[in-house]
Amino acid sequence: MAFAAMGCVQLGLAASIGLAGSLGSEGVAWLRLAWAAVILVAFARPWKLKFTRFTLGICALLGLATAGMTLGFMKAVETIDLGTASALEFMGPLAVAIIQGRGAGRWWALVAAAGVLGLTEPWNAAADLRGVLFALGGAVCWAVYVLLTQRAGDAIDGIGALAISMPVAALAATLVVGPGVIGRMDVQVLAIGFALALLLPVIPFSLELLALRRLTTAAFGTLMCLEPAIAMIVGLLILHQIPRPAAVVGIVLVIIAGIGATRTGRREPIKPLPTADGPELSLDGTAEIRG
Template sequence: MASASSPSTPGTGSLLAIAAMGCVQLGLAASVDLSSQLGATGVAWLRLVFAALLVVLIARPWRARFTRRALLTCVLLGVATAGMTVMFMAAVIRIPLGTASALEFLGPLGVAVASGRGTSRLWALVAAVGVIGLTEPWHGGVDLLGVCFALGAAACWAGYIVLTQRAGDAVTGLHALAVSFPVAALVASFAITPAVLQHLSWPLLAAGLGLALLLPVVPFLLEFLALRRLSTSAFGTLMSLEPAIALMVGFLLLGQVPRPLAVAGIALVIAAGIGATRSGARDAR
């Protein structure tokens, strides 16, 4: 592994983190197109099923030793993963990808603010102003159900972060995912209808496998490699840019032209994320 003092290491880590975010947003954009055939919950379920199969094959969790508490944490992590995946997919078919991503980002932002000290909690006010710009409640034209789904995904993402930290303290990351992803796939199965299974075909199964690679398997591996080269603060700062990447992907691939006030709202949420992360990042051990 490259030395932490190598000048090329931070740049490589930044590129890996940006590539991970790009894979996530490309996977989401492709999922929006596929949802016309399987529905939002069907696409989320298919992604989780293939992700579970791939991670289990890679990690082989039966070789790991789990305490009862660690196993329970991984199961709860799977529940949070399912909620985050299903609700965010339900959000992006109702509201623009950039808006949904910025609203979902309130989850990790909330964790960073809660773990911060002193003036770091003032960033919550900045984020609140950004949310007002994103939703423009005075117009009354926003899809409230889509916003609620995005906020639900944000709450699940906050739980995902806390549970991931706890699981990472007990077992290795891949072994934790090898338990949480099958649980997530099982939980997501309760959200689909038999009609989803009737619509499955070989082309759709192949698309589901590709989506699982784009989101979450390849991004996880890229983030894992990035975290070996970056501090948690630097990594969190880069991840704060994800709503901006979502905005660009939504514009280029989905034809979603953002309103000026929405762009300003996303910028405020990103600024709040960077500020809160800088002051509330967890030290790497």
């Protein structure tokens, strides 16, 4: 499920980049989020689920983080390669893993830093600074998402958390970019947007939620570390983006750092969450859902 989710993510991003040429990156991001919200609400029917104020608040924050990830990443790939943008955005969950790491685990931050240098090559100004900043902004949002997702996923059955967070993300994106892109929509674009929303984020988000319930922290985190490499391969095969040698080394270093940090990481004990039915729900594991 985790591999399928990562494949859907990168294929969806590659297709989104193609559509961005006519609709704009912000338009594609908004369209995906809007359709995803409609699909998830229709499928999960959140009005039939029980929420506490706490879980609703967590889901709302997840929605804001999702909007930030989606808009930031789409703006990043306007000017930098898909593999580079994915690796830079991966700094978010990697930073969480390093901060929560034990002892020597935090030394993986140096490996990750070396990877970032290889990806951006600041001595040559190889990577567009604007694109790098957007990707790092997406990384911050992803880190927030990592810290919140498991709480929502464990407190709410099925994909109920997504049925709340995705409409919030769509609303946030509408407030930010909606007025400038809604007028550019037609039937064909809407149909393409529906297909893109299934490919990213509906299917991968749902698969990752299910995978988180079946895999250990280390196993899931290690699998997710492979996403920058998958992004580089998709960018090469579909978008014909040939990575620079330093960028290839940088992506490899980021993957190594991610695997090392995940293997030495831990989740701090947290208080049980209140549920709508009254009993407390204890939590185990961690979360690294891609948005």
